Amino acid sequence: MQISEVSLRGFRNLEELNIHPSAGINVFYGKNAQGKTNFLESLYFCATGRSMRTKLDWQMIGFDKEESHIRILVQKNNRKERIDVHLKRDTKKGIARNGVPVKKLGDLFGTLYTVVFSPEDLALVKEGPGERRRFMDLELCQLSRIYYYDLQQYYRILKQRNNLLKEIQKKPSLQETLFVWDDQLIDFGERVMAARKGFLQRLDILAAQRLNALTGGLDHLKIIYRPNCELGQMAERIKRNLQRDIYLGTTNNGPHKDDILFSIDGKEVKIFGSQGQQRTTALAAKLAEIDLIREETGEEPVLLLDDVLSELDERRQKYLMESIDGLQSFLTCTGIEDVVKKYIRSENLFYVEKGRILPEN
Numbered sequence: 207m208q209i210s211e212v213s214l215r216g217f218r219n220l221e222e223l224n225i226h227p228s229a230g231i232n233v234f235y236g237k238n239a240q241g242k243t244n245f246l247e248s249l250y251f252c253a254t255g256r257s258m259r260t261k262l263d264w265q266m267i268g269f270d271k272e273e274s275h276i277r278i279l280v281q282k283n284n285r286k287e288r289i290d291v292h293l294k295r296d297t298k299k300g301i302a303r304n305g306v307p308v309k310k311l312g313d314l315f316g317t318l319y320t321v322v323f324s325p326e327d328l329a330l331v332k333e334g335p336g337e338r339r340r341f342m343d344l345e346l347c348q349l350s351r352i353y354y355y356d357l358q359q360y361y362r363i364l365k366q367r368n369n370l371l372k373e374i375q376k377k378p379s380l381q382e383t384l385f386v387w388d389d390q391l392i393d394f395g396e397r398v399m400a401a402r403k404g405f406l407q408r409l410d411i412l413a414a415q416r417l418n419a420l421t422g423g424l425d426h427l428k429i430i431y432r433p434n435c436e437l438g439q440m441a442e443r444i445k446r447n448l449q450r451d452i453y454l455g456t457t458n459n460g461p462h463k464d465d466i467l468f469s470i471d472g473k474e475v476k477i478f479g480s481q482g483q484q485r486t487t488a489l490a491a492k493l494a495e496i497d498l499i500r501e502e503t504g505e506e507p508v509l510l511l512d513d514v515l516s517e518l519d520e521r522r523q524k525y526l527m528e529s530i531d532g533l534q535s536f537l538t539c540t541g542i543e544d545v546v547k548k549y550i551r552s553e554n555l556f557y558v559e560k561g562r563i564l565p566e567n
């Protein structure tokens with residue numbers, strides 16, 4: 207799939223633009239703080255219905271604007287799909303797919319598959335577990351509406367249960383009502399864990415192949431799911447830790463505490479890997495995401511690469527550029543590095559300055 211047209215109005219500092227990206231690598235270059243990431247954010251929003259930078263939709267509306275519009279056309283085999291986004295200051299966002307309002311975000315997924323590479327993604331291995339959960343959730347939500355629903359329900363119930371735990375501290379008799387939440391929490395929690403396990407088993411194989419290619423067969427990667435409770439054990443753990451949960455006023459067990467372990471030749475990369483190995487591992491995991499989307503959906507995802515080349519050495523830059531050759535990519539950078547020049551044509555260059563995006567030719 208590929209994005210054939212993007213129109214924006216009042217989106218962050220991008221006042222008004224209409225561009226026709228090409229099928230290959232599109233490079234957006236310019237000084238810092240000109241609007242390059244803002245542009246990628248608008249595309250990401252169309253794919254997922256949310257920003258990769260903020261949970262607060264109003265923050266994306268231009269400072270002096272009342273509303274913001276994004277429209278993209280996605281070309282798939284022989285058909286075109288249109289996504290329209292409308293952000294307003296005081297009301298809920300509106301998203302439409304081919305002119306039909308999207309009622310649940312899950313209905314948007316699948317219109318446009320994206321894989322984002324940002325400097326934060328390259329820090330995936332060394333960051334905290336929250337980043338790693340986000341990594342698997344983003345991918346899984348794009349691929350499975352059921353997962354998206356289960357995850358949403360899980361977090362909704364978790365919040366209710368945590369509120370009730372705090373109430374029980376003040377009024378112990380309320381403990382009788384806790385089982386209502388517990389049953390649902392366990393049900394959705396087990397489903398989330400099962401999906402994560404399956405996903406990481408597949409990602410493990412694909413990422414190992416990627417790392418193998420990246421290091422010329424030197425490093426052998428394993429990606430291992432580290433659930434907070436073993437599959438099938440959540441009910442028992444919730445029951446066992448009930449008094450602790452009440453005492454702390456929060457739920458201490460469940461997939462909201464999951465993690466992923468990356469190891470190279472049996473050693474945990476986060477602890478023993480060099481910085482280069484940590485980044486290469488993250489890069490392999492991200493590239494494996496592309497492979498997985500392709501395998502699962504038969505579609506090529508659109509890649510959003512936000513200033514990642516500057517984070518990689520020359521060999522890894524070259525591997526990344528070779529790996530994305532043939533896929534539609536939106537790549538931002540402050541200057542056009544030699545490695546980029548080799549892979550792009552001049553008509554795929556866009557200069558970004560003060561919220562304006564100008565095709566190079």
Ligand SMILES: Nc1ncnc2c1ncn2[C@@H]1O[C@H](COP(=O)(O)OP(=O)(O)OP(=O)(O)O)[C@@H](O)[C@H]1O
Nearest residue numbers: 218219238239240241242243244265266267268269
């Ligand atoms: N809601 C908004 N309305 C208008 N401008 C905004 C809004 N949010 C952010 N900006 C502006 O957007 C600019 C940052 O744009 P962006 O994050 O795209 O930078 P960039 O070109 O990717 O730079 P870098 O290379 O430093 O990442 C800042 O000048 C910021 O003030």
